[in-house]
Amino acid sequence: MKTMFFTQAADDALAQAMADDPRIVVFGEDIPLVRRDLLVRFGPKRVRGTPISESAFLGAGVTAAMAGLRPVVEMYMVDFFGVCVDALLNHAAKTEAFSGGKWTVPMVVRAPCGGGYGDGGQHEQSLWGWLAHIPGLTVVVPSTPADAGGLMLASLQNNGPVIFLEHKLLSESWLEFLGSGARKTVSYDIPAEGAKGEVPSKWEPIPLGEAALRRTGSDVTIVSLGVSVHRALEAAKILEAEGISAGVLDLRTVSPLDKTTLCKAVKQTGRLLVVDEDYETFGLSGELSAVVLEAGLSCKYARVCTQTTIPYNRNLEDQALPNVERICTSVRQLMK
Amino acid sequence: MKTMFFTQAADDALAQAMADDPRIVVFGEDIPLVRRDLLVRFGPKRVRGTPISESAFLGAGVTAAMAGLRPVVEMYMVDFFGVCVDALLNHAAKTEAFSGGKWTVPMVVRAPCGGGYGDGGQHEQSLWGWLAHIPGLTVVVPSTPADAGGLMLASLQNNGPVIFLEHKLLSESWLEFLGSGARKTVSYDIPAEGAKGEVPSKWEPIPLGEAALRRTGSDVTIVSLGVSVHRALEAAKILEAEGISAGVLDLRTVSPLDKTTLCKAVKQTGRLLVVDEDYETFGLSGELSAVVLEAGLSCKYARVCTQTTIPYNRNLEDQALPNVERICTSVRQLMK
Amino acid sequence: MPSDLWSLYALMLKSRLFEEATAKLWHEGLISGEMHLGTGEEAIIAGVVSHLNDGDAMALDHRGTAAMLMRGVDPILLLREFLGYKDGLCGGMGGHMHLFSKEHLAASSGIVGSEGPAAAGFALAAQYSRPGAIAVAFFGDGAMNQGMLMESMNLAAIWKLPVLFVCKDDGWAITTKSESSTGGDLNERARGLGVPALDFEGCDAAKVWDTAGTAIERIRSGEGPIFLHARCVHFEGHFLGFQPIRIVRDPLKEMPKVAIGLTKSILRLDGAALSERLAGLKNVMSSVITTLRDPRRDPANDPLLHTRAALQSDPVRLKELEDQLEKDINNILKIVLGEVPS
Amino acid sequence: MPSDLWSLYALMLKSRLFEEATAKLWHEGLISGEMHLGTGEEAIIAGVVSHLNDGDAMALDHRGTAAMLMRGVDPILLLREFLGYKDGLCGGMGGHMHLFSKEHLAASSGIVGSEGPAAAGFALAAQYSRPGAIAVAFFGDGAMNQGMLMESMNLAAIWKLPVLFVCKDDGWAITTKSESSTGGDLNERARGLGVPALDFEGCDAAKVWDTAGTAIERIRSGEGPIFLHARCVHFEGHFLGFQPIRIVRDPLKEMPKVAIGLTKSILRLDGAALSERLAGLKNVMSSVITTLRDPRRDPANDPLLHTRAALQSDPVRLKELEDQLEKDINNILKIVLGEVPS
Ligand SMILES: Cc1ncc(C[n+]2csc(CCOP(=O)(O)OP(=O)(O)O)c2C)c(N)n1
Ligand SMILES: Cc1ncc(C[n+]2csc(CCOP(=O)(O)OP(=O)(O)O)c2C)c(N)n1
Numbered sequence A, B: 001m002k003t004m005f006f007t008q009a010a011d012d013a014l015a016q017a018m019a020d021d022p023r024i025v026v027f028g029e030d031i032p033l034v035r036r037d038l039l040v041r042f043g044p045k046r047v048r049g050t051p052i053s054e055s056a057f058l059g060a061g062v063t064a065a066m067a068g069l070r071p072v073v074e075m076y077m078v079d080f081f082g083v084c085v086d087a088l089l090n091h092a093a094k095t096e097a098f099s100g101g102k103w104t105v106p107m108v109v110r111a112p113c114g115g116g117y118g119d120g121g122q123h124e125q126s127l128w129g130w131l132a133h134i135p136g137l138t139v140v141v142p143s144t145p146a147d148a149g150g151l152m153l154a155s156l157q158n159n160g161p162v163i164f165l166e167h168k169l170l171s172e173s174w175l176e177f178l179g180s181g182a183r184k185t186v187s188y189d190i191p192a193e194g195a196k197g198e199v200p201s202k203w204e205p206i207p208l209g210e211a212a213l214r215r216t217g218s219d220v221t222i223v224s225l226g227v228s229v230h231r232a233l234e235a236a237k238i239l240e241a242e243g244i245s246a247g248v249l250d251l252r253t254v255s256p257l258d259k260t261t262l263c264k265a266v267k268q269t270g271r272l273l274v275v276d277e278d279y280e281t282f283g284l285s286g287e288l289s290a291v292v293l294e295a296g297l298s299c300k301y302a303r304v305c306t307q308t309t310i311p312y313n314r315n316l317e318d319q320a321l322p323n324v325e326r327i328c329t330s331v332r333q334l335m336k
Numbered sequence C, D: 001m002p003s004d005l006w007s008l009y010a011l012m013l014k015s016r017l018f019e020e021a022t023a024k025l026w027h028e029g030l031i032s033g034e035m036h037l038g039t040g041e042e043a044i045i046a047g048v049v050s051h052l053n054d055g056d057a058m059a060l061d062h063r064g065t066a067a068m069l070m071r072g073v074d075p076i077l078l079l080r081e082f083l084g085y086k087d088g089l090c091g092g093m094g095g096h097m098h099l100f101s102k103e104h105l106a107a108s109s110g111i112v113g114s115e116g117p118a119a120a121g122f123a124l125a126a127q128y129s130r131p132g133a134i135a136v137a138f139f140g141d142g143a144m145n146q147g148m149l150m151e152s153m154n155l156a157a158i159w160k161l162p163v164l165f166v167c168k169d170d171g172w173a174i175t176t177k178s179e180s181s182t183g184g185d186l187n188e189r190a191r192g193l194g195v196p197a198l199d200f201e202g203c204d205a206a207k208v209w210d211t212a213g214t215a216i217e218r219i220r221s222g223e224g225p226i227f228l229h230a231r232c233v234h235f236e237g238h239f240l241g242f243q244p245i246r247i248v249r250d251p252l253k254e255m256p257k258v259a260i261g262l263t264k265s266i267l268r269l270d271g272a273a274l275s276e277r278l279a280g281l282k283n284v285m286s287s288v289i290t291t292l293r294d295p296r297r298d299p300a301n302d303p304l305l306h307t308r309a310a311l312q313s314d315p316v317r318l319k320e321l322e323d324q325l326e327k328d329i330n331n332i333l334k335i336v337l338g339e340v341p342s
């Protein structure tokens, strides 16, 4: 079977879709460099650079989609939605409702996210829960190359707006660009399985809203997404040695949420640990507990999330983000 | 005792603080008209109008606060944070952390919020959970005139950024401005206790992060805020007649959350109903269930929130927003 | 092609009558929330919209009714939408600030300035799929200070997007005079963003038609965006029931509501020095006084009267046209209101 | 006051040496994440910052180190911050993109364009509490397309805020040439927002000092904001380890990393017509070729060499100064690196 890097897989699936569907166009800041492989295959009309005007080009993506294109709009980082989230909050997410269901916005917004390489608090946020709070948006967070490609294809086929988030620690090209390409003196805690892995020879869409059980376990269900899935898997191995059987569920899409799979898993173990790199309060981690309780289940519950602005200092950063140690400690606590 | 309207109370507390503290300045779009009573008392240097440039003047509020002022920045509506939330997300909320705790942002951002008068989905959102997701922000949502004044005073004394949200259905001046002032032919479901009520003769700050138990009850705890508190109280009366004893807890501040009072109440009843006008998923309502589970408690749980883009049609709107009927139905379900 | 004043006038009058009927329904409480009319800006809308063809798109602001109507959206669907009916243009989900017609590629938004990005996106799609088609953005003078509108003028310039940016400048943003909130000059601003600017009176439909026609021709030929800056008035102020207008129209009833608070406040013990307080009071009063002296109150600025004057040479045809349009609107009202809301 | 070239040169050289030392530490892996240097823009920073007094404020972008240093922030605190130490300027919480000095009223941000609102807010506070004080915003040419920066130029104009807007124009935003992303003319744009514009070469420290001095004097006297537009180069490209610069400097090593993907892609079966593919390839190649021919590679554009040339008439004093600064920087390195990170 073929193997690919994470971003390579997403790009490859995108290329496959672009070859099939001339309506797909890609634009964003520095995209002629960032997606140069797409540029030389599909030409400068379909792969464009933009000014640093996120509100303008993200907003333009919304109506371009309404008028028949399938735009893939690229943000430099998820953090920068701050300057332009109106295009999502009040436009992309609401057009279908406002038009009485008559007009949809088939747009994919692609953005790198996440921390673990020392860029500090304005460049390492996750924000998927924050975005998913807005009804009308689909939010996708793959954790492996195979999912990156399959979910990209599904996102491109979706009729509503999809936010497609790629964790920088999984992205060979982002890390190379942001500083590791020029020096061998830094190292990041990159999950090997996430950064590179097997992919199908031809991409098939992976349905949005289906979680993947990465590991079965009878004592506790660890629910996670993105890089943290791999941290959870690592923790599960350590815990196994201690006699604790931890399952790991990879959500893959934040919204829509795969409630069925979540509840099934939690019902079996009675213990739920959420490992979520986004901010802890008023977001995804809380939502999962609500879903479980609404289903009439009960469980012991804990979460390992980002609680504060992400520190620049690498040690403090590693402690602020979900890590294997924090996961193990939390699971042990839940087992008491 | 004195009585006041809701916004009148907030303005009165603000005026009291402005008289004491010359560092307080107020600005925003149309503020010379909207806060004309402050303008004629404190003069045009301290009460200013702005262009429709939210990013500029909200961002300016952040550094003005850092440089020694105590700005009260007014947004026309909470919905419009979409165009400028960067000033909160990446600046106001992070400056204290970034500066190693050395520099704070004592700013109050005031915005009308909420629906129930037919303005449609881009003008009636609540978004308090969305804002509270960002670590470093305090989010206040009063439900009575007394709280509006007391919490305003506390917000003005707070050393970090505070988002102060006023529900339009409680605000005599917003409703008059937005269309009811010119016609007697429309009526809104305005909670009398929230729109007008007793206030102290001199304002004292109400500590941020302290919930208020509006009604005791032994069967179920309804947790709410803003206008929905009054809906919950109305529902509790109806349920009482059916033999169900429902307590009503008014959060008053979303962040920081009064976990102690919440858990105490839920522990007594074993049933939690969250009534939250903000969007249902990935927000406040889920967070409350997480807090309860984290405290090692268990409870039956349900929520009555806004699930979709708010419809323009007044009937559909009333069904989309939390209402007495939905609350009663949910409680009855929880009692089964 | 010379402008056809008769059809421009017909469009304008139809819109005026429709919006006046809408106002009545709003006052009767049958329409909820805010209501922003386009009365006073009909010449600009008519003069631009009558150049549009199939495949052209429009991005509208909170004042989008007139453009929708003149573009050919069924007035019955519009009215049903305002009333919140299930069979309204948007199924009762949007209301007048969120009007959408996929068929006409027309979208509205209540977010000031968002017409810029929206028109840019429509135009981008046109570049790919509808060569020669254009997108029009209608917005106010206040919107010119919203960053995303400026950003999208720049974007349109560098991508040579077929966008006509139309600024309907009434001098106001709600109660804020633009001269106190807008620095520099809007035309220079547009040019500094790479967009050529044309500036003119928006009260003269024929003039608008000619200017817009030339501009649109250039845009269709691929020369990139153009900025039209046209002056107009809003007789009702910002929206229906607008407070300053109410005060001016019925001071005895409305003034006390405002004056009591003002008087109490200006006399309160702690606060600014007297000079500052008086400056504040002057500030408040001037917004009422400015309203009194407002061009809004001068019928000479009514684009309908302006155009009508030119047509009075044929009074028979004029009467026929006006009678017909009045009948049409009454018919629409009957059809819509005769039915039971769902 | 005439410019004192000696002290300007001292400031610039100190900053250059400090940033070169920083670059070394970054390459050694002691500094994490991205690293944007201000090398190449020292004349602009020095010429502006040396006019600042107590109570003046600065809003900085991702390239804020030079301004912090020249404004008088302790280089030891800066370096400790870059290394993430607890006793760094911001306790190791900020890093080079988020430098804050309350004492100097200086704040940085990694959000492009946010320097505009930040400077406006500082200036607003100055209007109330520090008459005669000003705020400076430093930002790049790319930032001029960010709406909030344009908005705040307008805000500063109408409120007559004491802001000096300084655009350090290197012609690039990362890998995007400004001529392909910026419409119109930046000076006209500023004027269209109500802000007078001054345009000049930013390589000549004396010239910057004079121009900025006149501008700042006018701003202090209450005349409102001014826009300085100064050209400069960034020798390292956007940030340390910048890919196009790497390719130019070491094509044999770096080109294959890029070329393999390109070759595969351009040959793939489905896709655009050959002409489009070649246009794409030209696009990619031109960004490398432009880098090759870049003024960045021309030492004549180095503001330090430029200023140094004027001082060579006194070689003894020059050598003394340079030796002293080198010693200072080495000392700083010793102090900081001699200590064990906490
Ligand atoms: C982003 C945003 N900020 C503020 C508002 C509130 N608002 C609605 S209309 C308006 C004034 C618009 O003025 P202008 O663009 O001149 O249009 P006009 O109403 O004069 O036609 C304002 C401030 C809004 N809807 N959106
Ligand atoms: C809002 C926002 N968008 C995008 C970025 C990513 N980014 C960082 S620096 C930069 C280029 C800035 O160009 P310019 O303003 O000319 O400054 P220069 O780096 O050339 O000095 C970009 C796009 C960002 N940090 N913030």
Ligand SMILES: [Mg+2]
Binding pocket: C140, C141, C142, C168, C169, C170, C171, C172, C173, C174
């Ligand atoms: Mg206007």
Ligand SMILES: [Mg+2]
Binding pocket: D140, D141, D142, D168, D169, D170, D171, D172, D173, D174
């Ligand atoms: Mg630049």
